[in-house]
Amino acid sequence: MSGSNPDHRTINAGESLADDATRLDGLAKATGDARYSRDHLRDDMRWVRLIRCPWGKATLESLDRDAALAVPGVTEVVISGDAGDYDGDSIGYIVAENRRALERGLDALDARWARAACKTGILDDERARAPIGAPEGDAADAIDASDFTFEATYSTPVQTHSSLETHGMMIEPDGEGAIVHASTQGTFLVADQIGRFLGKRRSRIVVDCEYIGGGFGSKFQIGKEGAAAGLAAKSSGVPVYSFCDRREEHLDTGNRPSLLCKIKLGHDADGTIRGARIETLGGTGVSSRGGGARIPSGRFDLGAVDGQNHQNVQFNAGGPRAMRAPGCPQGAFVEELMLDEVAHRCGLDPLALRRRLDGSERRGEMYDVAARLIGWSDRPDTGSQDGPMRTGYGIATCDWGKGRAPAKIEVVVHPDGHLEVRTGTQDIGTGQRTAMGAVVAERIGVPLANISVAIGDSRLPSGPASGGSVCTPSTAPAAMAAADLARDRILADVAERDGLDVTTLRIDDGIVKSGDRSIVRWEDACKRLPEPISVMGEFNARPNAYWGDGSSEGVQAARVEVDCETGQVFVREVVAIQSCGLPLVRKPAESQIIGGVIQGASYALFEEQVLDPATGAVLNANFENYKILGAKDCPKIVPVLWRDGQTGVRALGEPPVIPTAAAIANAVFNAIGRPVRDLPLRPDRILAALAEPVPERVAAATTTKTEVRA
């Protein structure tokens, strides 16, 4: 049986630059010493709250601005609109000297709304109900020439980012300038954006984001809550505090858009896919952009694809923002489940089909390891089980691109031997702080304990926002370059003083050595410095020695149990193999994979925004009814860092979230014999699927042309 696979610590031993380093900020975060942006409170600050529409579509009938302004402590009421197009849409903001006055002021406003008819999802649009269009171009001929055709429709829900630290900022105006404590994944983006609202020069704005409690792609922009804070700070000249509450966080800070995908493909008896037409509808809420899904992914040979058929569908809900691998988990869910359905029709092992259709050599090797670790040989035939508890195995894949951004890292060496690593780029939770320290420590040859890292401050050297998984791949080369410069300065100094050939010198665990001979301790070498030395490492986003070539790839395999009497799905284990060039620090690198799997499993089983069909109000804008995976729902996760011999660093943040839901959906298909084509895999949907017959196998019988509609 599976479950006996080796511990991931054993699997990953020796694969990272720093195998045993622990997070530099772990203790501060665990004890509460870490000061997040939301923790910046002052007695003299003002509180800002947006005034929001409570319905999917409504016009403001009345509002008593004077009554609100009459509440003691309320200092400003700004009304800029009289209609809302979604639950959470804002029409202005209110400012008060304390939180109680803020809430009393909102009550006194007594906003009255007249509801209007609204749309609450993709399915409200007639395009969703139309049959798939006729394939065009080469795809039409390819499907025509295939032995069999297969049609299916898949859907995924709106997933909200659910950052634990809600969106917002605290602004401290200071004469000509301001300090902005922002919860952001783009320190420098906020610095660029906020000035317009504050009416201050960019050069006088300091953005501080030492810690951030989650962003997942939703915290690049200052948002309405930030704009209101900026305006309130500008008009009052005093500190202001503007953070969303939990409900607002779910309503109006972005989401992963919903998807409806119609597929028609032609395949042969042996599983060869000759061509496909793929239509996607992306649910973008009130936004007109951002609903795209990555399908086909390009990882599999689907023959001639008629795939440029995307349309966004608007309805009365908050719009999407980038969310961890935008468009990818939903695309992977559709494509990978579709592959498993084709495999089933042809009587093939879905792993064997993937090996045929997937051109990546690296994933080819990953398939073997994933199969071994999950226990693929125990996988039952799809549809072969009866009995209440059924086991299933599923596999899915990911890849992630080659993005890079310019970055600078400063390293300061102090005469006491301590080093400071300085980077304005924020640590969104990836372990950026630890990774930068570890890179410098390892590269120079001194213990990590010698190093402190200053991070998340726009006064520090500039670097990328946490997006596209470019942050570590871009900052690590700069840190390596800075470490090399610092080390070479110290070694040059030692060589000169001791009359040694600098090319023979190296630093090993804090000792400068020439060959095997110890010359001087690092600390003693530094003592000779007349003043701290400061060097700047730069990465210009072009390939160099520290560049992690190619794309990051991954394979995940899931084992589930499905209670067929109740429709409950229990994810027992996920093996998650991920390449990322050179893993820097083992624990946070593994943590990226584990976090991706958790978020992906939660997406597979639980998460969905629920709108009231009549009013468009969001019924589950809280953590009770917006269900996220909890401790007892969490599978055993085996993160495997796939070292591919590179010295450079590649993306790791986004790819691990891509295949999880797909692998789980495939495992459920394997367990219960029927595909469940709609996420999340709720009990009612599992039960409904079980009431359907097991889809027939088409290929074993004959190669004559047969039309089979799924």
Next chain:
Amino acid sequence: MKPFAYTSPRSTNDASSLATSKDHALPVLKTGGMDLLDRMKEGLETPGLVIDLTRIDDPALDRIESGRIGGRATLAAVSDADVIRESTPMIAQACGSAATPQVRNVASVAGNLLQETRCWYWRMAQFDCVRKGGEGCPAREGEHRFHALFPEGPCLMVHPSNLAPALLLLDGSVDVVGGNRTSIPMADLQPDPAKDWRSTSVLAPGEIVTAVRFDPAPNSGFVALKQKQSFDWPMVSGYAVLDLDGDVIRSARTCAGAVAPRPRLLPAVDAALAGVSITDDEAIRKACEASIEGAAPLPGTAYKKTLLPVAIRRAVMAAANPGGEA
């Protein structure tokens, strides 16, 4: 949240008098405060005075005995108490299944019985409904997947308590002080939802639940079918108490949770189970199918019809094998 006064009296009598005092509008009692806090944050409840019962100096409020549990005992204490686990496992299981360890560490037995419905329409201030004194039920044409399979009256809510069905099944009662009675049978604690769909209980202002009483039942079992295993309310829950003669069920009592506005006793199942051997899987399945007699599913609650007989059967098997793997 609206400002409120707070007090923590040292005696139940003081708490009771405060609860009827005219000095404050809408005084409310609090123990764990888990549900109260949610309601106050949403503005569903705006008490002028919160009377905290956690400082009352009376160990009986926390005491846990066979057949009697103090109203202030936490769900965690009940689920951990050997005397309950052995004498009435269904109660320990029901308390241990609720919410999360953090919640169970503060949530009280009385609070669990008296908590408000989790209906997401009722919980949102912007919705009006019959339960709030308005018109109609937005869940009926709306999103009602967690609502009633057996509606009674115009409100589609389901009773949220894990514990209430267990006590009802065990002919339980609650001890009360502060009124003109000392005890209320569980069957009467909640008004008939077909006649009064607004009240959670018949308790008068000033009445405080000090304990719950029930007949211990070693052969009792509880099963919650939840979508999430951490922090979720059941889609359906099943309760069973058996009187066994060897393997044969001499008599059975079963109850369903999360399918109706109050705990739903299942006499048809009880009748069908009588005389059946617990090893006769087919007969037990058939008997438990009677649990859905009278079901009136809406499109979104139809799946509960599948779940209910399963929950009841598993509860019966848990009752037959107390201490075994459910």
